[in-house]
Amino acid sequence: MKMSKLAALLSTVALFSSQAVFADITVGVSLSSTGPGASLGIPQKNVFALLPNKIGGEAVKYVVLDDATDPSVATKNARKLVSEDKADVLVGSSTTPAAIALSEVAFESKTPQLALSPISIAADRSHWVFRTPQNNSLMAGAIVEHMKASGVKSVGFIGFSDAYGEDWLTAVTPMLAKAGIKLAAVERYARNDTSVSGQVLKLLSSRPDAVLIVGSGSPAALPQTTLFERGFKGQIYQTHAAVNQSFLSVAGKAAEGVIMPVGPVVVNAQIDDSFPSKKVGADLVARYEEKYGAGSFVPFVGHAYDAWRLIEAAVPLALKKAKPGTPEFRAALRDALESNKDVVASHGVYNMSATDHFGLDRRARVLVRVEGGQYKLLGK
Amino acid sequence: MDLDIALILTQDGITSGAVYALLALALVLVFSVTRVIFIPQGEFVAYGALTMAMLQQGKVPGTLWLLVAMGVCVAALDLFRVLRGASSDGLASSLGWSLGYPLLLAALVNFLPASDSLLVQAALTLAIVVPTGPLLYRLAFQPVAESPVLVLLIVSVAIHVSMVGLGLLFFGAEGARTQPFLDAQFALGSVSLSGQQVWVLLASAGLIVALWLFFGRSLYGKALRATALNRNGARLMGFSPVFAGKLTFLLAAFIGVLSGILIAPVTTIYYDTGFLIGLKGFVAAIIGGLASFPVAAGGALLVGILESFSSFWASAYKEVFVFTLIIPVLVWRSLTSHHIEEDE
Numbered sequence: 001m002k003m004s005k006l007a008a009l010l011s012t013v014a015l016f017s018s019q020a021v022f023a024d025i026t027v028g029v030s031l032s033s034t035g036p037g038a039s040l041g042i043p044q045k046n047v048f049a050l051l052p053n054k055i056g057g058e059a060v061k062y063v064v065l066d067d068a069t070d071p072s073v074a075t076k077n078a079r080k081l082v083s084e085d086k087a088d089v090l091v092g093s094s095t096t097p098a099a100i101a102l103s104e105v106a107f108e109s110k111t112p113q114l115a116l117s118p119i120s121i122a123a124d125r126s127h128w129v130f131r132t133p134q135n136n137s138l139m140a141g142a143i144v145e146h147m148k149a150s151g152v153k154s155v156g157f158i159g160f161s162d163a164y165g166e167d168w169l170t171a172v173t174p175m176l177a178k179a180g181i182k183l184a185a186v187e188r189y190a191r192n193d194t195s196v197s198g199q200v201l202k203l204l205s206s207r208p209d210a211v212l213i214v215g216s217g218s219p220a221a222l223p224q225t226t227l228f229e230r231g232f233k234g235q236i237y238q239t240h241a242a243v244n245q246s247f248l249s250v251a252g253k254a255a256e257g258v259i260m261p262v263g264p265v266v267v268n269a270q271i272d273d274s275f276p277s278k279k280v281g282a283d284l285v286a287r288y289e290e291k292y293g294a295g296s297f298v299p300f301v302g303h304a305y306d307a308w309r310l311i312e313a314a315v316p317l318a319l320k321k322a323k324p325g326t327p328e329f330r331a332a333l334r335d336a337l338e339s340n341k342d343v344v345a346s347h348g349v350y351n352m353s354a355t356d357h358f359g360l361d362r363r364a365r366v367l368v369r370v371e372g373g374q375y376k377l378l379g380k
Numbered sequence: 381m382d383l384d385i386a387l388i389l390t391q392d393g394i395t396s397g398a399v400y401a402l403l404a405l406a407l408v409l410v411f412s413v414t415r416v417i418f419i420p421q422g423e424f425v426a427y428g429a430l431t432m433a434m435l436q437q438g439k440v441p442g443t444l445w446l447l448v449a450m451g452v453c454v455a456a457l458d459l460f461r462v463l464r465g466a467s468s469d470g471l472a473s474s475l476g477w478s479l480g481y482p483l484l485l486a487a488l489v490n491f492l493p494a495s496d497s498l499l500v501q502a503a504l505t506l507a508i509v510v511p512t513g514p515l516l517y518r519l520a521f522q523p524v525a526e527s528p529v530l531v532l533l534i535v536s537v538a539i540h541v542s543m544v545g546l547g548l549l550f551f552g553a554e555g556a557r558t559q560p561f562l563d564a565q566f567a568l569g570s571v572s573l574s575g576q577q578v579w580v581l582l583a584s585a586g587l588i589v590a591l592w593l594f595f596g597r598s599l600y601g602k603a604l605r606a607t608a609l610n611r612n613g614a615r616l617m618g619f620s621p622v623f624a625g626k627l628t629f630l631l632a633a634f635i636g637v638l639s640g641i642l643i644a645p646v647t648t649i650y651y652d653t654g655f656l657i658g659l660k661g662f663v664a665a666i667i668g669g670l671a672s673f674p675v676a677a678g679g680a681l682l683v684g685i686l687e688s689f690s691s692f693w694a695s696a697y698k699e700v701f702v703f704t705l706i707i708p709v710l711v712w713r714s715l716t717s718h719h720i721e722e723d724e
Contacts, residue, residue, distance in 0.1 A: 194657065196691065197388065198392070198698075202695070
């Protein structure tokens with residue numbers, strides 16, 4: 001018994017020392033692949049099986065953990081990744097609360113983090129944190145511009161009663177005020193609510209010209225179908241998190257005509273060749289769907305892949321300054337992530353700066369309309 | 381708010397209340413017969429709805445393999461007991477139910493062409509998911525049937541967590557919706573009723589009447605009531621508590637799956653939706669003191685209507701209203717009823 005314990009101890013020691021000898025680059029990943037965020041986390045987990053295991057001639061190791069959409073598990077994962085696996089960079093998490101939990105550890109341990117969710121945190125905490133998805137205000141801008149152009153005077157808002165819904169409301173409220181559009185009613189619902197009739201009736205009683213639904217994936221379909229059943233004739237807008245096949249199949253004919261802002265990769269075949277991200281996007285969609293089936297691509301896949309593109313671009317610069325596994329390497333990696341210009345990824349082109357850790361610009365958004373059960377690029 | 385909106389909200393509340401009522405009845409039934417606070421009740425709703433959705437998409441639902449796996453475990457347990465020297469009476473019929481039935485069903489689902497008929501799909505869903513109820517009792521609760529309520533509660537929490545995890549594995553993270561049984565609209569004055577809502581109400585009312593008849597008129601129903609009142613007394617009268625447990629779980633699973641099939645066309649169901657629906661049924665069951673069927677059903681309607689009105693007035697706090705309801709109810713119950721210490 002004692003011998004076997006000793007052997008186990010020795011082999012563990014051997015394992016750790018071997019890690020120290022071959023200083024691979026370690027990418028620590030925590031994703032919400034179970035729990036309420038699973039519809040985002042599962043496709044993102046799939047991405048890491050597609051990635052090459054070398055960057056700039058250096059071997060890369062991916063340690064992918066599941067945080068069950070739970071911020072406390074995400075924190076635990078992050079500590080493990082940083083202290084045991086000696087992660088050089090953290091990726092994750094899929095959902096906002098878990099991503100914020102990771103950012104705390106990233107800040108403490110001085111490890112760069114690529115969040116796969118558009119989190120807003122205090123500027124000093126944001127030093128080590130970069131986000132791959134589009135800023136909510138970037139997407140909200142596209143919607144408000146479209147509303148203004150089509151003469152919408154008042155809008156009803158129904159969103160998730162969580163950080164995502166809240167963030168959208170904070171982003172869209174000043175823009176609507178500036179465009180002279182009235183925010184007629186604000187309602188909330190939860191991801192697994194079985195009925196939103198009450199909220200929808202309240203929205204309709206304020207007689208809005210248009211309704212903005214803020215939800216993700218198939219849960220975004222419930223207000224859509226309820227509005228349809230109650231005979232709402234105005235324009236409905238959804239957000240980029242709602243885009244996937246399940247949304248279309250659950251909402252069915254109620255989804256016809258809905259307008260949503262998305263990353264161009266979603267309608268990659270329809271966009272103009274002048275989009276710089278078109279080639280990367282087409283390549284990613286093809287590789288992903290080859291492995292996981294036709295129609296399996298969702299925008300969240302792109303966010304995870306874009307995190308890898310950013311790392312890939314930053315690693316060669318950091319390798320010039322320090323060896324992987326050291327604090328100097330992590331600091332150099334962070335600086336490279338911030339200073340890199342024109343990193344072309346699947347959703348758009350990243351230009352991070354000291355003040356902007358989102359990095360995407362207007363080239364990372366297009367508007368689509370659902371027609372005949374398909375996402376169709378608007379204005380073509 | 382005008383009268384029209386109030387009417388629509390009431391109607392919506394009654395529809396969801398009808399489903400909560402069914403779940404509350406199942407919870408009261410399971411608790412009174414086996415003393416198990418059956419937290420996974422809601423999971424049967426989700427399993428039923430999503431199994432039906434998968435059958436409609438022409439896929440073989442994962443719940444079928446769950447049934448087969450559970451059957452194999454039960455058969456192995458039974459064989460092990462016989463090998464250890466227990467009596468082999470009834471082994472053949474037990475093996476037939478635990479092995480033969482799931483395998484036959486698996487063959488049926490895999491080799492017969494998928495049917496477009498909603499009734500066939502619903503029947504198949506019931507045939508697949510409902511038997512997991514008694515198998516679950518055999519595997520998880522029968523070995524600890526005499527334990528204190530707290531142990532049974534812990535077991536039921538464990539089952540809830542594993543069933544949610546398996547649900548994610550079987551059905552994926554995205555929700556599904558099934559085709560309605562009746563795609564019609566009825567106008568009732570200023571309120572329009574959808575065909576599916578009528579279905580939910582009729583089926584719930586029918587099931588409640590059927591349960592009432594079952595417990596009031598049939599021998600098995602009376603035996604279950606006797607077990608609920610006094611387990612030892614029922615055993616002395618020759619009614620096996622093991623059989624009572626299995627029968628109860630069969631009924632509970634049936635009620636859960638049927639509720640799932642009924643609401644799947646009205647709303648989107650996710651692998652983890654069941655828990656919240658089950659909890660609301662639980663609030664209603666608490667209103668009935670986990671003992672009274674009619675009070676629990678009334679409580680369920682109250683929960684449904686409260687939920688629908690609070691979603692109109694203050695949608696962000698909807699769940700707060702529903703679950704806060706339990707506090708005055710508990711105060712009222714503790715003031716009006718004498719607490720009897722359970723002998724543990």
